[in-house]
Amino acid sequence: MSTTVTGDKLIFATPSECVGHWTRRAVGQRRRRVSPEEGRAIEILGHAIEYLEDEFALECMSRQAHVGVGMHPRVVAIEILKKCNRVVYLSCPEIPTLGDRIRGVLGRRRAGER
Structure with missing residues (x-):
């Protein structure tokens, strides 16, 4: 998976589209x-991701399929679905933190005092 934890931030390699180019973005x-x-x-x-992961695990345990060079098609499909999942989630608006709301209220009060 292309997720890295750095301090209190998660770094995702997120696509601009579900199957588009990858860009690094701190979340x-x-x-x-x-x-x-x-x-x-x-x-x-x-x-869908869970289903494909289960099928892939069963296939690996039974060693039925041998795939040549490159990633297994199920793994590619799982990665595409994960990218789409991140795109949907990251398109949702962030909920302001308590600190953001307090700064907003204080900023409005200061603007009203002038």
Whole structure:
């Protein structure tokens, strides 16, 4: 997986599109507001990922398939679904932290005093 933990930040190699080019992007541990439609999409993608992972594990345990050079097609499919899952999640708006809200209120009060 292309996730790295650096201090309190997660670094994802996220695509600009589901099957597009990869860019590095630092993502803080902020909560996001997920709509019901986005939540359902994330749930469906998660189930599809789990299914493909289970099938791949069973195939590896039985050693039925031998794939030549390169990544196994199931692994490629899993990676594409994971990319799409991240795209959906990262498109959701971040929920402001308590500090953000306090700064916003104080900023409005200061602007009103002038």
